[in-house]
Amino acid sequence: MPEFxxxxxxxxxxxxxxxxxxxxTPASQASGTDSALGRVTAEDVVAPHPLPAFPRSTVDGYAxxxxxxxxxxxxxxGYLTLVGEVPxxxxxxxxxxSAQCALIHTGxxxxxxADAVVMLEYTQPARAGExxxxxxxxxxxxxxxxxxxxxxxQVVISRGTxxxxxxxxxxxxxxISGLRVAKRVKIGLISSGDEVVPPGQTPQPxxxxxxxxxxxxxxxxxxxxxxxxxxxxxxxFDTLKTTAMKALNECDLVVITAGSxxxxxxxxxxxxxxxxxxxxxxxxINTRPGKPTILGVCNGKAVIGxxxxxxxxxxxxxLFVVPVIEKLLGIPAGKPxxxxxxxxxxxxxxxxGREDWQPVRLTPLSPQGRGAGGEGEKxxxxxxAEPIFGKSNLIFSLAAADGLVKIPxxxxxxxxxxxxxxxxxx
Amino acid sequence: MPEFxxxxxxxxxxxxxxxxxxxxTPASQASGTDSALGRVTAEDVVAPHPLPAFPRSTVDGYAxxxxxxxxxxxxxxGYLTLVGEVPxxxxxxxxxxSAQCALIHTGxxxxxxADAVVMLEYTQPARAGExxxxxxxxxxxxxxxxxxxxxxxQVVISRGTxxxxxxxxxxxxxxISGLRVAKRVKIGLISSGDEVVPPGQTPQPxxxxxxxxxxxxxxxxxxxxxxxxxxxxxxxFDTLKTTAMKALNECDLVVITAGSxxxxxxxxxxxxxxxxxxxxxxxxINTRPGKPTILGVCNGKAVIGxxxxxxxxxxxxxLFVVPVIEKLLGIPAGKPxxxxxxxxxxxxxxxxGREDWQPVRLTPLSPQGRGAGGEGEKxxxxxxAEPIFGKSNLIFSLAAADGLVKIPxxxxxxxxxxxxxxxxxx
Numbered sequence: 001m002p003e004f005x006x007x008x009x010x011x012x013x014x015x016x017x018x019x020x021x022x023x024x025t026p027a028s029q030a031s032g033t034d035s036a037l038g039r040v041t042a043e044d045v046v047a048p049h050p051l052p053a054f055p056r057s058t059v060d061g062y063a064x065x066x067x068x069x070x071x072x073x074x075x076x077x078g079y080l081t082l083v084g085e086v087p088x089x090x091x092x093x094x095x096x097x098s099a100q101c102a103l104i105h106t107g108x109x110x111x112x113x114a115d116a117v118v119m120l121e122y123t124q125p126a127r128a129g130e131x132x133x134x135x136x137x138x139x140x141x142x143x144x145x146x147x148x149x150x151x152x153x154q155v156v157i158s159r160g161t162x163x164x165x166x167x168x169x170x171x172x173x174x175x176i177s178g179l180r181v182a183k184r185v186k187i188g189l190i191s192s193g194d195e196v197v198p199p200g201q202t203p204q205p206x207x208x209x210x211x212x213x214x215x216x217x218x219x220x221x222x223x224x225x226x227x228x229x230x231x232x233x234x235x236x237f238d239t240l241k242t243t244a245m246k247a248l249n250e251c252d253l254v255v256i257t258a259g260s261x262x263x264x265x266x267x268x269x270x271x272x273x274x275x276x277x278x279x280x281x282x283x284x285i286n287t288r289p290g291k292p293t294i295l296g297v298c299n300g301k302a303v304i305g306x307x308x309x310x311x312x313x314x315x316x317x318x319l320f321v322v323p324v325i326e327k328l329l330g331i332p333a334g335k336p337x338x339x340x341x342x343x344x345x346x347x348x349x350x351x352x353g354r355e356d357w358q359p360v361r362l363t364p365l366s367p368q369g370r371g372a373g374g375e376g377e378k379x380x381x382x383x384x385a386e387p388i389f390g391k392s393n394l395i396f397s398l399a400a401a402d403g404l405v406k407i408p409x410x411x412x413x414x415x416x417x418x419x420x421x422x423x424x425x426x
Numbered sequence: 427m428p429e430f431x432x433x434x435x436x437x438x439x440x441x442x443x444x445x446x447x448x449x450x451t452p453a454s455q456a457s458g459t460d461s462a463l464g465r466v467t468a469e470d471v472v473a474p475h476p477l478p479a480f481p482r483s484t485v486d487g488y489a490x491x492x493x494x495x496x497x498x499x500x501x502x503x504g505y506l507t508l509v510g511e512v513p514x515x516x517x518x519x520x521x522x523x524s525a526q527c528a529l530i531h532t533g534x535x536x537x538x539x540a541d542a543v544v545m546l547e548y549t550q551p552a553r554a555g556e557x558x559x560x561x562x563x564x565x566x567x568x569x570x571x572x573x574x575x576x577x578x579x580q581v582v583i584s585r586g587t588x589x590x591x592x593x594x595x596x597x598x599x600x601x602i603s604g605l606r607v608a609k610r611v612k613i614g615l616i617s618s619g620d621e622v623v624p625p626g627q628t629p630q631p632x633x634x635x636x637x638x639x640x641x642x643x644x645x646x647x648x649x650x651x652x653x654x655x656x657x658x659x660x661x662x663f664d665t666l667k668t669t670a671m672k673a674l675n676e677c678d679l680v681v682i683t684a685g686s687x688x689x690x691x692x693x694x695x696x697x698x699x700x701x702x703x704x705x706x707x708x709x710x711i712n713t714r715p716g717k718p719t720i721l722g723v724c725n726g727k728a729v730i731g732x733x734x735x736x737x738x739x740x741x742x743x744x745l746f747v748v749p750v751i752e753k754l755l756g757i758p759a760g761k762p763x764x765x766x767x768x769x770x771x772x773x774x775x776x777x778x779g780r781e782d783w784q785p786v787r788l789t790p791l792s793p794q795g796r797g798a799g800g801e802g803e804k805x806x807x808x809x810x811a812e813p814i815f816g817k818s819n820l821i822f823s824l825a826a827a828d829g830l831v832k833i834p835x836x837x838x839x840x841x842x843x844x845x846x847x848x849x850x851x852x
Contacts, residue, residue, distance in 0.1 A: 033625075033640070034640060034643070037644045037647055037648060038648070051820060051822070052634070052820070053629060053631075054631050054632065060688045086632075087620075087632070088619065088620040088621045088632070088661065088685065088690075089619070089620040089621035089622070089623075089632050089633050090630070090631070090632045090633075091630070091631035091632050092632070105688065105689070106688065107619075107621055107634070107685070107734070108621075108632070109631055109632040144820075148816075149816065149820040149822055149823075150820070150822050156822055156825065157825060164644070164825075164851060164852065165640075165641045165642070165644035165645045165648070165740060165743075165851075166641065166740060166821060166824035166825040166827070166851065167825045168640050168641060168643075168644045169637040169638070169640055169641035169644075169736055169740065169821040169824075169825070170637075170821045170822050170824075170825040172625040172635060172636065172637050172640045172641075173625075173634075173635055173637045173736070173820065173821050173822075174635075175625055175626070175627075175628065175635060177625060177626055193514065193515070193533075194513075194514040194515040195514045195515035195533055195534075196515070197515075199459075199598040199599075199601055199603060200601070200603055201601075202601065203479060204516070204517070205479075205480050205516070205517035205535055206480065206512075206513070206514070206515050206516045206517045206518070206534070206535040207515050207516075208478070208533070208599075209598055209599055209600075209601060210598065211595040211596075211598050211599045212595070214459070214460060214591075214594050214595055214598045215591040215592065215594060215595035215598075216591070217460070217594075218463045218590070218591035218594045218595075219591045221463055222463060222464070222591070235514065259514060259533070262486045262531065262532065263531070264514075308533070310595055310599070314591060314592060314595065317591075334790055335788075335828075336766045336788050336809055336828065336848075336850065337766075338764025338765070338766070338850050339764070339765070339766055340762045340763075340764070340765055341767060341847075362761075362762050364760055383762055390574075390575065394477060394478070394570075394575040394576070394599065395592060395595040395596045395599050396477070396575055396576055396582055396596050396599075397575075398592035398595075398596075399582065399583060399590075399592040399593045399595070399596040401592070402761075402762065421767075422762075424762065424764050425590060425591075425592065426590065
């Protein structure tokens with residue numbers, strides 16, 4: 001059993017892996033905008049026309065020529081002739097001339113001649129056909145000009161953007177009913193270990209069910225990939241190599257979870273080394289869980305060896321598999337990860353130099369009000385982070401956890417009462 | 427145009443709405459575990475058997491009877507007779523008797539007679555068939571007992587849990603290949619406004635495309651609901667009421683986005699009042715955007731009126747529509763929302779007493795290293811939150827934003843340099 005030669009810090013290990021991978025050239029496919037939620041844009045989206053396409057009022061009030069209001073005030077109001085009302089959803093038939101105004105609603109199209117809108121609350125009807133104006137407006141006030149939101153030919157959504165509801169809406173606002181998105185990348189998943197049996201099978205003494213194929217498949221799916229399961233491979237170099245080579249040919253990334261014994265973990269590294277150049281980049285990472293993680297690149301594709309322990313495999317899936325999928329989809333690095341700040345309930349020890357990821361359950365710091373409180377009541381009272389311990393490291397310590405607390409490598413632990421950042425596991 | 431009678435704070439408004447809704451009775455359906463990612467459990471999941479199902483070693487080493495190691499140390503080691511090796515994936519054929527040991531791998535089944543494992547690094551081969559033990563172990567050391575992770579009949583995943591990769595793995599570990607999940611709840615979406623046309627249509631002057639049906643449909647989909655689009659309804663009380671009544675009969679929640687003018691917003695409230703008892707609960711919320719939001723309950727179902735402005739509709743969708751969907755699915759309230767802490771780049775003014783939600787773009791606080799840095803380099807340097815302003819409030823101010831900063835109602839603004847919490851818009 002060879003010893004780990006170097007233990008890289010996780011951030012460094014990930015950066016090395018991503019830097020060694022060639023620049024992604026994601027294949028794209030057409031998608032309707034209304035079914036593109038969660039997909040990643042394969043090209044920049046350019047506005048085919050300006051938004052708004054006509055000058056619009058942002059308030060309810062009277063469309064005017066701004067200069068006709070200069071000097072108007074509560075005590076010395078001006079008076080304008082009412083020439084009509086701007087209809088919603090149509091171009092106004094009227095024109096605003098000198099000393100004239102027209103009733104306009106929020107979102108209504110500014111009539112020709114008008115260059116500003118006086119809010120309703122600063123006006124009142126005077127004599128029939130006349131409106132009293134109690135406040136002056138500047139040119140453009142309470143108006144959105146043509147193209148003020150989006151100019152024609154402006155890049156409104158850049159390539160590599162994961163589409164959220166807001167982007168779907170933006171595309172619809174521009175009448176873009178379809179676009180090209182990155183194809184889901186194929187991620188090959190191999191479980192190894194003589195002790196591992198499929199979940200549908202009743203394990204005999206000494207056997208355990210395959211968990212990693214399914215946690216990682218779910219992680220791949222929610223990250224925008226398509227999992228391809230290659231099943232469970234016995235602890236044999238040749239079998240593992242043959243299966244891994246097939247997966248490497250058919251997929252964009254291969255993830256092998258090793259059996260739990262040290263010899264099978266080492267075999268994974270030997271297989272990755274034999275799959276193609278440059279082979280193993282990182283063998284051993286200075287983190288817990290995840291020390292035996294192996295990162296490799298073979299013939300331009302990433303191959304990741306994860307420990308067989310299900311907690312370790314999933315935590316390191318978040319740390320290493322997801323960033324590779326994002327790179328393959330063309331998503332730029334450096335987006336924030338969802339987290340919350342929370343108060344740690346107990347001391348957490350850690351070894352200096354090693355980065356630890358501790359599963360925690362989050363509970364509200366104090367009982368949440370039901371809205372009965374008075375003015376100024378704050379409902380966001382914060383969170384308590386309660387570590388979930390278990391020497392077994394079985395998957396239910398993660399299923400019970402809302403997130404993971406990182407104990408940085410330069411700390412020897414965290415203290416009870418300390419405010420920590422909890423990475424929420426999606 | 428009636429004035430808003432009372433403006434409730436958003437948290438209070440939401441609490442009132444949720445408290446007025448009857449207790450949810452989510453309909454359930456069968457799902458395969460491997461396709462249940464993101465679905466919500468409709469009943470408690472109970473462990474059919476303990477985990478682990480047999481005593482397992484957590485390390486590579488030698489299975490022993492603990493009492494045979496008492497007193498062993500570097501300088502005064504003990505010696506045990508090696509009786510064999512525990513195979514991976516099978517029950518060991520051997521038994522550990524007095525002064526005996528067997529080689530065992532991580533995850534291997536503890537042989538009968540053994541009650542602890544000595545780690546490999548505290549042993550070395552002595553004479554043929556004999557192992558030198560350099561450290562004592564206590565009973566149970568480096569062993570997971572039967573049921574130590576999960577006991578038989580233990581509730582391992584409670585009802586109302588949204589299934590993540592960890593839960594999928596936990597179910598597989600127990601051989602649970604299918605379970606009952608809450609049916610997707612149906613959310614009826616109605617857009618109103620004479621100025622609104624379908625996105626496929628080229629707007630004439632004065633017209634705008636329907637954005638809200640699609641942003642809200644995407645939000646509903648990703649929250650676990652099934653959007654039902656009722657299209658665009660003209661600014662007519664009777665038409666809107668007829669459509670809303672149909673939606674209320676067919677769906678679990680109805681969301682109406684009003685046209686942008688004040689009169690259509692007020693019409694929405696009148697329609698909700700006419701749909702069923704108790705009708706309108708909240709008309710006007712002390713927030714920006716979203717002041718004209720209307721919350722109602724009609725015949726036991728929530729009806730929400732959102733402003734027609736797409737930014738306002740989507741932001742208030744996150745604040746009010748998503749929590750109702752979660753309640754309908756049986757998810758308990760009070761789960762943390764994903765956020766990040768960030769440093770505000772500029773001052774943000776706000777009106778005291780009103781809660782503001784400001785779209786911001788997040789950029790790394792300082793350029794991110796590419797892993798080239800030395801030991802102890804910290805990559806999590808934090809984020810800058812740069813507000814996206816725009817009087818237009820059109821949808822691209824949200825499409826450009828990573829999240830929303832809340833300016834609490836008891837603040838009159840936030841200062842540049844202040845650390846703020848940014849709610850990440852999923």
